[in-house]
Amino acid sequence: MATTSAPGVGLLKGLGVTIKHLFKQPATQMYPKQRPDLAPRTRGVIALMDENCTVCMLCSRECPDWCIYIESHKETVPPAKEGGRARTRNVLDRFAIDFSLCMYCGICVEVCPFDALWWSPEFEYAEYDMGKLLHEKEKLREWMDTVPAPPMLEEGAVAPAEVTDAIAKKEKELEAEAEKQREASAAAEAPKSKAVESGGGAPKKADVEVKGAGEIDQETFDKLIAEGKSERIARSKAKAAWVRKEKERLRAEQESAEGGAEGEGAGEEAAAKPKAAQVEVEAGQIDQETYDKLIGEGKSERMARAKAKAAYVRKERARLTAEQETASAEPATDDAQADDAGAVEGADAEPAPAQKVADVHVEGTGEIDQETFDRLIAEGKSERIARSKAKAAWVRKEKQRIIDEGGDA
Amino acid sequence: MTDLVLEQAVTFAAQSASLLTFDSFLLSVAAKIAFALGLFFVVPLVGGYMEHKVMARMQHRRGPVEAGPFGSLQLVADGIKFIQKEDIIPRAADKWVFAAAPGVALVPGMLIFLVIPLGPGVFALDLELGLFYALAISSISVLGILMGGWASANKFSLIGGLRAGGQLIAYELPLILAAITVAVQAQTLSLVGIVEAQSTFMLPGTDINVWFVFPQIIGFGIFFIAAMAELSRPPFDMPIADSELVFGYMTEYTGIKFAMFLLTEYGGMIIMSALMVVLYLGGWQLLPGVPLPGCDGAGGLFDCGWLGTLAGVGITLGKIMALVFVMVWLRVAYPRLREDQLQRMAWIVLVPLALLNLAVVTVAKVVF
Known part of the structure; x- marks a missing residue:
């Protein structure tokens, strides 16, 4: 009644709105028959790229529901160069997410420093048995195939180093x-x-x-x-x-x-x-x-x-x-x-x-600059290369000498 | 003695012949009962399906889609489901009253279908007191609702039942006053007679045939609003107000008993719409002054061939469904009234308006 319209106009307006919507297309998505339109980054299931996992345990520790189980063992890796130190490396044995506990907060995905955890839009993994919601490493790896490609960069964004390197x-x-x-x-x-x-x-x-x-x-x-x-x-x-x-x-x-x-x-x-x-x-x-x-x-x-x-x-x-x-x-x-x-x-x-x-x-007759030759050989160059470079060096030096002499005179 | 009673009964009934009257008395009774029950169990389901679909589309949904073609058998499926459900009677409930209540609410709905004319000759009975009979019988439903509310031994049910009682009493009055006005104008209480009267009613001073909805637009409005309130349809659904009373007088009902209450509501929608069609919208006439094909009789309403009869039934049912559509439309558009608003509307607005309407029509009837 606060509005200035005549009494009853609001009632008619209400009828108008509902009749207008009668002729609009329903918003219902016929789900089991048709795939629903999901947002591109939908949080359906968490996928694991186990090659990227370093067993840093960050995801497991940050998980508010404690639904991530990780097991690993250490392996010794021989030194990369001779005389180097042998390193130890964590090898992932088990990585499981219990989706009956998971609340899809995505903290594990956020916190993963090595891009080992990803969101996939797949959501049809309901089970009749609660225990089957515990997805092991292999299952999580399978979800990885359903992860969409990362979103495009913004217009004018700096290209990532990997891309520029590859282009170069x-x-x-x-x-x-x-x-x-x-x-x-x-x-x-x-x-x-x-x-x-x-x-x-x-x-x-x-x-x-x-x-x-x-x-x-x-x-x-x-x-x-x-x-x-x-x-x-x-x-x-x-x-x-x-x-x-x-x-x-x-x-x-x-x-x-x-x-x-x-x-x-x-x-x-x-x-x-x-x-x-x-x-x-x-x-x-x-x-x-x-x-x-x-x-x-x-x-x-x-x-x-x-x-x-x-x-x-x-x-x-x-x-x-x-x-x-x-x-x-x-x-x-x-x-x-x-x-x-x-x-x-x-x-x-x-x-x-x-x-x-x-x-x-300078007239070269095959003389070489021994110093240069030795240096190049020491650097692991082939003899041929070393010889030709040394020859060139000799010519240079000779020239230098001549010029110096000429300058002095 | 029995002859006299029978003779009187015959004079009360049989204003015009029903197509369902046969030489054999038993056959006639069976046909008429089948007609009324068939109407009661089929047409409300169609109305209910339309309510589901229309309401859904107005709310950007699809409504039922799975059961039957386009979900049209959803209510049948619901009925089967309700039959299978456990029939729970609360321990503190008054068992007999609790069990009888849905029947008391349901049976009057069936009985009203006896007098509703769907087409030329397509009715079970043409009582001389048809309108009186319909209104009197429909008032019995409230008894079932009150019984259910009381017998459930549940506060929500009791409040719902009392609200229903108060609401039905309040809106019975304008409803009956509006109906009386029509009876005054038609000079008959027979529903078939009212339809006939409409086909011969001319605007005063002209030869333009109109239905009663034109001279009595106010009465039609009053009747429509009162009918919605009688049926506890939103926006007048305070008796079952889900957000306040759980489900009002139906809270404790389960299974087939709950289904009976639901069927009463859907049946009530059809009954009230049919009464409005008969009282105000010219019955089975397609347009004012346009006789059905093949009909001669009074005002071109009777003695039709089978084509005209079918057309008449179709027209009546179409009009009924149009009114049901409007009821659903109003339900979607408007929020529920408050209890005090509801009562004020009945006693301060509708009853005086209905009385005024009656007075004006009566005077006009005498003058013209």
Whole structure:
């Protein structure tokens, strides 16, 4: 009566509402004949992924009804590496949930740190015998097949690490494949140049398949460390960067070798060689100036050494690139220039004396750098690889020596 | 002497001939009893099924679906179930009264079907005092309810029974006053006669044939509300108010006795609807002034062929079911009244209105 409508209008409205609903579809779900529409994360039954279970007992302890029974024994696992310590591991013997006690609170599922317990929407496991509601490990594992896939991530959410890793891995694989194809096509072209090149190209081609033995790209590593990445991440990315660079270098080498072979023949072989030194700068030396500066700034020795090393590598590379630039400018094969275009700024940063560049011409006759060779062998490289790298190192050192002499003079 | 009694009895009865009257007296009696019992046990089940279904759909449910096609045999299944149930009589109960109560409530329902006309000639008896008979007999049901409430030796039952008594007395009055008004207008107490009167009733000054529901719309409303209250149908179900009284006078009843009370309620719905159809809605006429096919008789109501007879029965039953539907509709839409609201409504609103209605109709009857 508080409303302003005339008396009796409410009664008619009530009749209107009920008659309207008479013609609506009933909400009843004809359950035994049709499956009910359940919410996607319905709590029907608890499933166990027993491979994930570490017998941490959290679920059993958190269960308000104490309806989870776990039994296990310990097993000794031999050490993963020789000389390691043997570990003990819990092995699940029994995992049972008594669904006649369970109140479906889901605390066990929430609390499981290893995703061993899951909710499944299945609910048709009523029994005439109460004891049959005690589901053992095997039965709980069967329910696992009915667990729906996890829900999709929100729009714009950060992808999980597993997914990004997998994508990165796949990309790398694809890249390697493309690389192989390129290599194959290069190999198809190779025979003509090889004939002219007199064996100089052969070892290089073998090198295109880069085998890293833990070498890292110090520059990348330092940059990532400086950006605050963890050491693990930085190291792995630096490794990848090293492999990339190495590949690039080898490819460039090959291309220029071919270019040279086609253009002027064997005469250019030596000119192409120095390029090998462009990227592969011997690690282990440090830029003393940078080191001192950083120590002076109070950086830790480790950090200072790493940065100084990187500085050395940078300087060295810039210098070598600049040298090469001018060297290859005279033979003037276009693609060689294009390859090294990126390095020009480096050349500007530390200009090398122009007249010296012409002198950097090392004739290798199979000499190897014993130090490098020994190191690589010690690292478990094959003799072939070690030898070729050591050769390259020798050439580099020799060049360095010549330049140093030239600089001094 | 016996001849005289018989002659008087014949003059009370037999206003018009029933199709069920045969040359053999026993055969006639058997046919009429079969007719009344058949009506009583079949039509209420149809009404009950409709109540289940309509109420369910109005509440977004499906109602019975399993027993029989579309659940139509649900009430039959319920009846079989009730027969199988244990028949419990409380130790403190007044055994004989307790056992007799459902019968006392049920039998009047059966008896009323004797006088209800379903179609041209389709009735057991056409008593001259048909309307009086129907109202008098229907009042007996309350006796059964009071007996059940008292004999159960249960406070809820007793309160339910007394509520039922108070409610039935209160609503009997407007119900009878509204019915009297119709009798005044029709100038007869015979139910068949009232139907006939409606087929010849013209709006004053015109030749437009109308049913009594038009001049007596107020009387129809009063009769409808009072009938619902008589039957203790929601929203007038205070006697069995589940939330207060468990199940009122039926609390202690189980099995077949409980089923009899339920059948009384469903039968009552049919009886009251049938009375409304006869008193206000023109009986077996399809529309006002439209005679059934093949009927000549008075006002085109009698001497029909079998087609017209069947059509008449169908029309009457259709109208009855429509009224039952409205009762179910009201039940779903409205909450239960409070006891004081119920009594106030009867004594302060309905009784004066019914008296006024009677006075107005009587005056109008004399004037026109």
